[in-house]
Amino acid sequence: MTSGGILSSTEGELIARFVIGGAIVSVFATIAEVCRPKSFAGLFGAAPSVALTTLAIAIAQHGKDYAATEARSMVFGAAGFLVYAALASWILMRYKTRALATTSALLPLWLGASIALWFIASR
Amino acid sequence: MMVQAKLESLKGIKLHEWAVRFFFGGTVCVLAGLVARRFGPEIGGLFLAFPAIFPAGASMVEAHEKKHKARVGLDGTNRGRTVAGLDAAGAALGSFGLAGFAITCRVCLPHLGTGAVFVSATVVWAVLSVSAWLLRKSRIFRNMRGRRTTLNAFRNP
Numbered sequence: 001m002t003s004g005g006i007l008s009s010t011e012g013e014l015i016a017r018f019v020i021g022g023a024i025v026s027v028f029a030t031i032a033e034v035c036r037p038k039s040f041a042g043l044f045g046a047a048p049s050v051a052l053t054t055l056a057i058a059i060a061q062h063g064k065d066y067a068a069t070e071a072r073s074m075v076f077g078a079a080g081f082l083v084y085a086a087l088a089s090w091i092l093m094r095y096k097t098r099a100l101a102t103t104s105a106l107l108p109l110w111l112g113a114s115i116a117l118w119f120i121a122s123r
Numbered sequence: 124m125m126v127q128a129k130l131e132s133l134k135g136i137k138l139h140e141w142a143v144r145f146f147f148g149g150t151v152c153v154l155a156g157l158v159a160r161r162f163g164p165e166i167g168g169l170f171l172a173f174p175a176i177f178p179a180g181a182s183m184v185e186a187h188e189k190k191h192k193a194r195v196g197l198d199g200t201n202r203g204r205t206v207a208g209l210d211a212a213g214a215a216l217g218s219f220g221l222a223g224f225a226i227t228c229r230v231c232l233p234h235l236g237t238g239a240v241f242v243s244a245t246v247v248w249a250v251l252s253v254s255a256w257l258l259r260k261s262r263i264f265r266n267m268r269g270r271r272t273t274l275n276a277f278r279n280p
Binding site: 013014017018019020021022023024025026029030032033034035036037038039040041042043044045046047048049050051052053054055056057058059062064065066067068069070071072073074075076077078079080081082084085086088089090091092093096097098099100102103104107110111114115118122 | 126127128129130132133136141144145146147148149150151152153155156159164165166167168169170171172173174175176177178179180181182184185200201203204205206207208209210211212213214215216217218219220221222224225226228229232233237241244245248252253256259260
């Protein structure tokens with residue numbers, strides 16, 4: 001797809017993101033669902049589902065350099081994910097709190113850790 | 124423990140649970156695009172590693188385990204939350220693969236075709252994630268774990 005294709009319109013781009021993103025996330029979630037043990041299935045919780053969709057659309061719209069810049073920042077997002085998931089795991093197993101409440105409440109930690117690491121690396 | 128694929132576990136998933144995953148996945152991809160548009164690719168790129176469906180997924184893991192225990196007359200609340208914790212531990216290990224995916228894209232995108240980059244990066248993600256998981260379960264780490272509950276849970280997930 002080129003910048004003159006379906007992705008050139010805002011609505012078309014957002015719909016493409018939603019449909020393709022939802023589909024790819026669902027595929028990885030399905031694989032995770034059938035895998036045992038659960039610690040192995042959890043690997044798919046960090047699958048690059050959002051990245052595949054977003055980078056593909058970024059390349060189509062803005063070119064490879066733009067997407068490469070996004071990929072660089074993604075490294076810090078992944079580091080933030082490590083902090084977030086490790087702490088969520090520890091809290092869930094140590095204090096047996098509700099999974100949805102715990103993992104939702106910790107989302108700002110992912111954002112904070114990711115931005116902090118990106119900021120430090122970009123100075 | 125060997126890695127297994129239990130296809131029958133798909134039967135227990137309800138339609139609304141599929142819909143939730145699809146909705147959250149799609150919404151996060153839209154969010155990532157909007158953030159990149161508003162703040163540029165450097166900030167937008169952070170959201171490529173957003174824990175997309177993690178809270179919803181962990182909640183479903185907890186609910187499924189609880190239901191599983193309830194079938195045999197047990198209260199599976201604690202077990203469900205422990206399994207959700209194991210799922211999160213696996214995701215933490217998978218984040219090494221996610222970083223590998225990002226680095227591969229960063230390095231290869233200017234030089235290779237899009238398809239080749241995505242295939243290579245996905246292979247790197249899979250290899251790094253599984254390697255981290257295998258290393259975590261290896262004897263080396265097992266001996267270092269001691270009695271800590273979080274880490275001992277890896278032995279008998």
